[in-house]
Amino acid sequence: MALLSASEWEILVLSLKVSAVAIGASLPVAFAFAWVLARWRFPGKVLLDALVHLPLVLPPVVTGWLLLLAFATDAPLGRFLNNTLGLTFLFRWTGAALAAAVMALPLMVRAMRLSIENVDPRLEQAARTLGAGRWRTFTAITLPLCANGIFAALVLGFARSIGEFGATITFASNIPGETQTLPLAIYSALQVPGAEGQVTRLAVLSVLLSLGALVLSEWLVRRSGQDKGRHVV
């Protein structure tokens, strides 16, 4: 398509890849946190809650710096991941995905936690008395009843990831073709005299992606509402 240059396409594809991997990776983690926060009671829960929410309130630059401390190749965690899984994050697109995942996590946990809290445990008890074990109860009752929260979490997480800037530039740097996602590319183009056209095109792209995510989420929520009952009032 002539609307976008080759390098702009590359930026778009990279952004989508980074966000998709970030959301895919944080979904199970976020669900686990949401489940623990919604259903378990234990001492220190307030602390866990605060820790999960930290990326939401910290300056993103600080989050990026903390990631740098934890995942640098000479840091214990970074070295461990490099040695066992061959995963490196610094100056790699995987680093951009990790930063986006961490920044999206609190929003995803919040959305899913609310929806899990709204599932009536008495319905799960009923399923158990009807012969369903824990797993079938979870997949047939709990999961469908909090599906809307999971959709909402995916969309929120995607929107947050696609717009991630501070933690990404601090942790994974701003390397064209590797870690330069849409917001980073817009920032770079703003530094270059005469690149207003590119800034505009990339900004429009950002708006379209965010709008698309919103419309998709509305559609998903409506569709699941229709499936579940012509009765929804």
Added chain:
Amino acid sequence: MSFDVTLTLTRGARQLAYAFTAGPGLTALFGPSGAGKTSLLDAVAGLLRPAAGRIVVNGQTLFDSGARIDLRPEQRACGYVFQDLRLFPHRTVEQNLRFGAKRAHGADTALGWEHVLELLGIERLLDRMPATLSGGEAQRVAIGRALLSGPRFLLLDEPLASVDAARREEILRLIERIRDELALPILYVSHDRAEVEQLAHTIVPVG
């Protein structure tokens, strides 16, 4: 003995103790609200763990603190009709009714689909969502769901409480039919003396 129950439950600061045996047919647990009747049903269903005691139904030990037996709810094969019904809101009436079919399949106590639908008069409700049902209809679907799950015994918690006066007689007749036509032991909770005297073979005062 259909039911042989001796147990203590801890509810907050209170200790509740129960002991009764009952023969076949319908056994009513009768007592004022707040006496712990529902807690007792929950314990029999495996939803509430007793502090100590023993629960034997139809010769099968469901719980025995001494012998460290504690069957999971899904292993107890009880058809529990909750006072608040607990129909699954995201599933149609038919999907609700078929939810327990897996366990019913192969159970020697399994009741036939048509038989239960005809007994309860719910053939025309199959495509509806639970939220669109009237109180009496939802009550019959909840009973149907329990009957179709291959239960070895039934637990009915105040099945007439959420039904208006006009539907009361109808549900009462229905419970009599279930009691007489199906050879299932029934544990029935109520605070209404007249209802209990009309239905029960054995009356167990609680509280």
